[in-house]
Amino acid sequence: xxxxxxxxxxxxxxxxxxxxxxxxxxxxxxxxxxxxxxxxxxxxxxxxxxxxxxxxxxxxxxxxxxxxxxxxxxxxxxxxxxxxxxxxxxxxxxxxxxxxxxxxxxxxxxxxxxxxxxxxxxxxxxxxxxxxxxxxxxxxxxxxxxxxxxxxxxxxxxxxxxxxxxxxxxxxxxxxxxxxxxxxxxxxxxxxxxxxxxxxxxxxxxxxxxxxxxxxxxxxxxxxxxxxxxxxxxxxxxxxxxxxxxxxxxxxxxxxxxxxxxxxxxxxxxxxxxxxxxxxxxxxxxxxxxxxxxxxxxxxxxxxxxxxxxxxxxxxxxxxxxxxxxxxxxxxxxxxxxxxxxxxxxxxxxxxxxxxxxxxxxxxxxxxxxxxxxxxxxxxxxxxxxxxxxxxxxxxxxxxxxxxxxxxxxxxxxxxxxxxxxxxxxxxxxxxxxxxxxxxxxxxxxxxxxxxxxxxxxxxxxxxxxxxxxxxxxxxxxxxxxxxxxxxxxxxxxxxxxxxxxxxxxxxxxxxxxxxxxxxxxxxxxxxxxxxxxxxxxxxxxxxxxxxxxxxxxxxxxxxxxxxxxxxxxxxxxxxxxxxxxxxxxxxxxxxxxxxxxxxxxxxxxxxxxxxxxxxxxxxxxxxxxxxxxxxxxxxxxxxxxxxxxxxxxxxxxxxxxxxxxxxxxxxxxxxxxxxxxxxxxxxxxxxxxxxxxxxxxxxxxxxxxxxxxxxxxxxxxxxxxxxxxxxxxxxxxxxxxxxxxxxxxxxxxxxxxxxxxxxxxxxxxxxxxxxxxxxxxxxxxxxxxxxxxxxxxxxxxxxxxxxxxxxxxxxxxxxxxxxxxxxxxxxxxxxxxxxxx
Amino acid sequence: xxxxxxxxxxxxxxxxxxxxxxxxxxxxxxxxxxxxxxxxxxxxxxxxxxxxxxxxxxxxxxxxxxxxxxxxxxxxxxxxxxxxxxxxxxxxxxxxxxxxxxxxxxxxxxxxxxxxxxxxxxxxx
Numbered sequence: 014x015x016x017x018x019x020x021x022x023x024x025x026x027x028x029x030x031x032x033x034x035x036x037x038x039x040x041x042x043x044x045x046x047x048x049x050x051x052x053x054x055x056x057x058x059x060x061x062x063x064x065x066x067x068x069x070x071x072x073x074x075x076x077x078x079x080x081x082x083x084x085x086x087x088x089x090x091x092x093x094x095x096x097x098x099x100x101x102x103x104x105x106x107x108x109x110x111x112x113x114x115x116x117x118x119x120x121x122x123x124x125x126x127x128x129x130x131x132x133x134x135x136x137x138x139x140x141x142x143x144x145x146x147x148x149x150x151x152x153x154x155x156x157x158x159x160x161x162x163x164x165x166x167x168x169x170x171x172x173x174x175x176x177x178x179x180x181x182x183x184x185x186x187x188x189x190x191x192x193x194x195x196x197x198x199x200x201x202x203x204x205x206x207x208x209x210x211x212x213x214x215x216x217x218x219x220x221x222x223x224x225x226x227x228x229x230x231x232x233x234x235x236x237x238x239x240x241x242x243x244x245x246x247x248x249x250x251x252x253x254x255x256x257x258x259x260x261x262x263x264x265x266x267x268x269x270x271x272x273x274x275x276x277x278x279x280x281x282x283x284x285x286x287x288x289x290x291x292x293x294x295x296x297x298x299x300x301x302x303x304x305x306x307x308x309x310x311x312x313x314x315x316x317x318x319x320x321x322x323x324x325x326x327x328x329x330x331x332x333x334x335x336x337x338x339x340x341x342x343x344x345x346x347x348x349x350x351x352x353x354x355x356x357x358x359x360x361x362x363x364x365x366x367x368x369x370x371x372x373x374x375x376x377x378x379x380x381x382x383x384x385x386x387x388x389x390x391x392x393x394x395x396x397x398x399x400x401x402x403x404x405x406x407x408x409x410x411x412x413x414x415x416x417x418x419x420x421x422x423x424x425x426x427x428x429x430x431x432x433x434x435x436x437x438x439x440x441x442x443x444x445x446x447x448x449x450x451x452x453x454x455x456x457x458x459x460x461x462x463x464x465x466x467x468x469x470x471x472x473x474x475x476x477x478x479x480x481x482x483x484x485x486x487x488x489x490x491x492x493x494x495x496x497x498x499x500x501x502x503x504x505x506x507x508x509x510x511x512x513x514x515x516x517x518x519x520x521x522x523x524x525x526x527x528x529x530x531x532x533x534x535x536x537x538x539x540x541x542x543x544x545x546x547x548x549x550x551x552x553x554x555x556x557x558x559x560x561x562x563x564x565x566x567x568x569x570x571x572x573x574x575x576x577x578x579x580x581x582x583x584x585x586x587x588x589x590x591x592x593x594x595x596x597x598x599x600x601x602x603x604x605x606x607x608x609x610x611x612x613x614x615x616x617x618x619x620x621x622x623x624x625x626x627x628x629x630x631x632x633x634x635x636x637x638x639x640x641x642x643x644x645x646x647x648x649x650x651x652x653x654x655x656x657x658x659x660x661x662x663x664x665x666x667x668x669x670x671x672x673x674x675x676x677x678x679x680x681x682x683x684x685x686x687x688x689x690x691x692x693x694x695x696x697x698x699x700x701x702x703x704x705x706x707x708x709x710x711x712x713x714x715x716x717x718x719x720x721x722x723x724x725x726x727x728x729x730x731x732x733x734x735x736x737x738x739x740x741x742x743x744x745x746x747x748x749x750x751x752x753x754x755x756x757x758x759x760x761x762x763x764x765x766x767x768x769x770x771x772x773x774x775x776x777x778x779x780x781x782x783x784x785x786x787x788x789x790x791x792x793x794x795x796x797x798x799x800x801x802x803x804x805x806x807x808x809x810x811x812x813x814x815x816x817x818x819x820x821x822x823x824x825x826x827x828x829x830x831x832x833x834x835x836x837x838x839x840x841x842x843x844x845x846x847x848x849x850x851x
Numbered sequence: 852x853x854x855x856x857x858x859x860x861x862x863x864x865x866x867x868x869x870x871x872x873x874x875x876x877x878x879x880x881x882x883x884x885x886x887x888x889x890x891x892x893x894x895x896x897x898x899x900x901x902x903x904x905x906x907x908x909x910x911x912x913x914x915x916x917x918x919x920x921x922x923x924x925x926x927x928x929x930x931x932x933x934x935x936x937x938x939x940x941x942x943x944x945x946x947x948x949x950x951x952x953x954x955x956x957x958x959x960x961x962x963x964x965x966x967x968x969x970x971x972x973x974x975x976x
Contacts, residue, residue, distance in 0.1 A: 071954055505928070527882075527901065537901045538882075539926030540935035540942070563883030567922045567937030575937055579919045825918075827878040827896075829888040835854045835918050 015042050015114040017322065018103060020093045020264065022048025024057060025295030025311035026119035027074045032319045034083040045111060046080070048089040049120075050142060053077050058308055060146065061180045069143055096268040098288055115290055115322050118265060118278065119315075122258035122296040122306070127168075131230030137252045140177045149253065153184040156250045164189060165251040166239055168227065170197040172340070174255035178219050179343045181253065189220040189249060191239065193256075196223060201338060201349040205366060206373040206391045213345055213371040213392070222247065258306055260297040273299040282329040284318040292318045300330060308476065309443045310334050316446065335405065335443065339390075339397045339479055345371070346394035351387025351404045352377060360386050363415050374418035376400065378410065385410060385417075398441075398483045399432075406439045432486040433494075441483055444476020452484060456491040464488055503762055504541040507534045511687065512759045515549050524554055526564045544569070545762040548649060551685035552757045555802050557809035558648070559819050568647035571823065572810055573629055578836055578847035581629060582622040583609070584646035585636050586682060589656040589674035589694070590617025599639040607632055610844045616653035616691065618644060623845060625832060630820050633810045642682075642808040649763070650685040651692070654678035655703065659696030659713070668713035670696035673742060677711075680746070681753070683806040687760040687769075690753065691725070705733045708766040709749045714738075718745045722752050722780065723770040731767040734777045737785065750799040751784045751792055758798075854916055858892060859909045860975075861948060861959040867973035876968055884934065886910050886921035887972065894961060894972055895921035897945060899932055906945035907961040907972050912936040914955055 017033070019026050030046060048054065055072040063072060070076075080087040092106045096116065104110050124139035126132060136156075138149045156163045165181045167174045170192030178188040190197070196207035197214075211221050225245075230252065231238040238248040265278040271287035273279055277299030284292045284300075294314035296306055305311065313330065320328035337350035355362065355377040365374045376388040385404045390397055400417065402408070411417070435441075437450030451471055455461045461470045464485050468474045474481045501510040507530075509517065514529075523529045526546055530538055543564035550556050558569040568574050573581035585600070600619055604611045607628055609621035624632055633643075646652060656674035660666030674694035681692070693704030695712045703726075704710025710721040710733050717739035724733025737748055760769040773779060782788040813819045825833045837848040873887040879898040887894045893910035910918045915938060923934045925945070932945040943950055948957035962973030 068955070070956070073954075076954075506926075530901075536930070537899070537927040537932075539928060539933070540924035540940060543924055543926065563880050563924070566924065567919075570922065575919070575922075577915070577917075579917045579938075822880075825886055826888045826893075827885040828874040831888060833893070833918055835893075 014040070016112060017042060017044050017115045017117065018111060018113040019044065019046045019117045019119060020103070021119035021121055021261075021295070022046050022050070022054045022087070022089060023119060023121045023295065024054060024074065024308060025121070025315050026117075027054035028312045029117055029119060029294060029315040029318060030080070030083070030085055031075070032316050033322075034085070036319060036323060039084045043086070044084070045086045045113075046088065047091050047093050047105065048087070049092045050144070051090045052143060053080070053087065053089060055143065057141070060140075060143070061176050061183075063143060063146055072143070093264065096264055096291075098268055098291070101290065113290075115292065117318055117322075118286070118291065118293040118297060119295045120261040120264065120297050122260050122304075124254060125257040125259045126254055127227075127256055129227050129230060131232065131236070132254075134230050134232050135235035136232070136250065137230060137236055137254065140173060140180075140253050140255050146180070149180075149251070150184065152251060153181075153186055157185060160250055162187060163250045164248065165253065166191050166247060166249040167253045167255055168239075169255035169257065170194070170221070170223070171200065171255065171257070172198060172338075172342075174253075175214070175219075175342050177253045177255050178214075181251075182218065182343075186251065187220070188218070189222060189247060190214075191222045191225050191227065191247070193226055194223070197221065198347070201347070201353060202389060202391070203354050203375065205364070206375065206389045209366065209368060209371055209373040209391050210342075210345065210347060212368060214343065216371075217343060219343070258296060258304075260299075260304055262297050265293065265297070273302065277304050282317075282332075283321045283326075284314050284330065285321065292321070294318050301332075301334070303334075305334060305336075307336065307338065309446075310336075312444060312476075313446060337401055337404075337443075339394050339401075346390065346392060346397075348390040348394040348397045349388070350397070350401045351385070353387050353389045355386060363418065365415075365418050376414065376418055378414050382414065383410060385414075388418075390418075398480060402432075402435050402439050402441070402483075406436050408435075432483050433490045441487070442471075442473035442476065442480045445472040447471045447473035449487060452487045453491045456488055457495060462488065462492060462497075501761060503545055504539055506530065506536045506538050506542050509533070511545055511549070511762050514546065515552070515758050518546075518549050519553055524550060524556070526550075526561055538564075540566075541762070544649075545687075548685050548687060548762070551650075552802070555683070555805040557683075557807065557812060559809055559812055559816075562819075562822065571626065571629065572643065572647060572813060573624070574647045576622060576847070579833070580622070580836060580847070581624050581626065582620050582646070583624055583629070583632055583636075584614065584618055584620050584644040585641035586644040586678070587618040587653075588678040588682075589654055589671055591656075591671055591675060592618075596639065596641070599636075599641075603632060603635050603639075606635075608845065610841070610846060614646075614653075616646075617655050618646075618653060620646065623838060623847075625836065626823050626825050627832070630814050630823050634814045637808070637811055637814065643810040645683065648685055649688050650683065651678070651681040651690050654681075654692035654694060655707070656694045657696050657699075657701035659694075663696060665699060666696035666713070667715065668696055668718070670694040670702065670711075670713060673711060673718075674702070677746065677749075680803055683809075684753070684757075684802050686753070686757045688763050688765045690766065706730060707733060709733070709752065711745055711749075717741055720745045720748055722749070723766040723777070725765050725767045727765075729767075733767075734770070736777070736781060747796065748784050751795040752780060754795040754798045755780070755783055755791075854893075854911050854918065855891075856911065856913070856916070859911065859959040862961050862973055862975050864962045864973070866975045867962055868976070869974045870964065870971040871974055873970045873972050876965060876970055879970065882925060884921040884923065884925060886918070887970075889972065889974065893918050893921075895923075895934070896963065896970060896972065897921075897925050897934060899925060899945070902927075902932060904932065905963045905965060905970065906932060907963040908934070908943070908945060908948060909959045911958075912938060912941065913950075913958060914939060914941050920958070 054074045095104045124141050163186050165186040166189040167177045170190045181188040225241045228240045240246050260277045271279045278293040280293050280298045286293050295311040339348035360379045362377050372392040377386040435449045439449045441449050455470050461467050502508045544566045547564045558565045562570045604621045610623050614620045654674045654677045656670045659670030690708040693702040693707040693710040695702040695704045706724045706726045712719045720737045721733035722736045838845040839848045879885050881900040884897040895910040897906045910920050923937045925934045933942045935942045942952050943958045948960045964971045
């Protein structure tokens, strides 16, 4: 039996173990792992998430029990201090000695701390381990108590530095990024994209200081500022240094392995050091005279070392290592691939820049226009996966390569092919090095027919997760090519899609969830099928959420939006945003009486936050007495129809948008749907009501109304598409009636209209055919369905406050009149907010 | 007041020293839950009537430390009865307390019995 010792229990060291145990028979090798940190290996890439949940467990790569289950001897908090190559042993700080046959060094790196005067002052930190973070957090807490508006600087405007800036912002300090180079992310971005990113970050409250060489850290004992030039001082209360990494190579040096002149242990393409029994992987390995600080190459090195130790000589490290990266920095997409900066003699660049939208896209194309050489994306990196694949596989470019970043304009086909056009060797998941061929085979030969099953079988998507959309497409397309229908069952309890269930409910006239489950489902249901079916019942019978309350999502069950601390918010309907002074006074009085935080919503109405469960019926009783009704802000249902003032007041108005919006909001109020629906009505093409980012919108033009459908804001903004032009109000309303009913009948659960349209064969032209030309012969049925919903509307809050049985649900404890004493508020700008957990 | 996670300890059937008479069964909706106060604890009680079973667990979701689990949807996953937190849909087994769709620490569970139309929850103190 051979013994392998792994020194270092970080991400790469862990990956070595994972790949190793997957390949060998447990009895033939003994694996011993040493980690210097007290914790088992954790995901450093997502370190800033620790600020959000302070939950170290969630970051760990595998629990401690995993090591036991796989017969790995794990020593954490145990530093290896010496390697004795002659006797093939190592000793640890606690003076234990172990023999090895093979030694794998994966000690990673430490943050580089530049020799600046005063760098040892209190309040100066690095950003690498959970312990670093905890110390930083403690210190931040301390200074927040002493200083109003405390500031923190981050030295280094690279990837990690910007992550740290976000962390600092989350801690409630004012972030200042200080970078030596004249631009942010100097290794990944060109000057212009860097500027776009900078403007975006500054708009979010992150201050950026470029071309700054720090002379000294100021302060007596603890940091109070940084000095750059003679009179150039930045006052800060804390500093995080993120100025690059240095390999932890001291073990290699002291035992005489061949080292790089600037550090790092030299390895060949088999990951072997100058001693054939010692391997080095990850950030201490100097391969091709480079240290690679990314996860993907580290993982690849781990795989090579495993195979080499097991005698699979042919697995070696690629000659050129792909340094492409995509990440979300503080909510901003940033990606670069291939050769991001390219001298003009190598090819030409196509650049699109829109500073107002914080967008920058650049692709570098060979002189003959045939090959993609690299590129940069800031603000929108949706096309990254396809572009990266085109680059890696040297796929031929379309005739107009600019379509790759601008989209096709003017009737041409979309320039991206399907993921199925990729060669089999294309690496789709670079973290786990899984190819397109492997994924498709796993679907076809091993019957792994979902992304979840693929993840389990191949590990694809389990790293950064960026390849998920592509893996999803590959699974679907592979199934299609097998002639298999992709079964879209909503969950394990119903083997039907939402549309099928809708038809079943209607046909069988079932109106109880339990009956439906007994007749066409199995098991006892779950949080996915229950609300989906509740929504179907609502669409067919216009049943409010009050009758079958335990199949509703919490928001619907209690007819209010649950908020951060388990309190609720209250939103009465203010159709089209038109409200009388008397109603405003009423809302003000009620909000004051119950001490609620009030805010104007994006949907032109007023939200009142901080109501406890037992207060909801009391508040609503008063609102209803003042003539208000539920605004259904809690439901997957019609929210609001936004309007501009239109021709009533506006000198440009073409028609009365407010009147139309009020009529439409009152027409569709109470209608529940697969997802929330929002509308808008603008009185002219200036479009102040933003009707084109709504699920349906009307815009007044010369000669009638233009009707738009399937737009939305949110995470994936989509402009609505034109359904009909210059029609009168009645026709416009009828078209939207039919469209909404058709969407309600056919969409999968929790799918907005835009996503529904994207998946609909034939797209907007097909919707026109159904809605306007009645190609399915269902227009009358759709009209009736909608009219029935409009005619049977009732305010579910009125129902709730008038019915003692429903009202009795609004209590925190069933056995006590007491309130939930864990709810606490703190003051905020003369109002209140939930107290954050310490 | 910040909830103190340490006061919640799973009680096994053989550790019960007090059967706390919580409330009449009619206070708990079919296939749904409600919250019971016992000393300084908040206990979520679920009437899983489709299974003809009752469950009790801590009301505190360990993800964001909010007292909300009793308001969650219940159901089952591969036969394991579960509750989904209303805030972020973290699901926990009602039998073992295990977090089913992630790695949060398990929630604590308590023995429960029905006698003469009343719900009783078992505590060790």
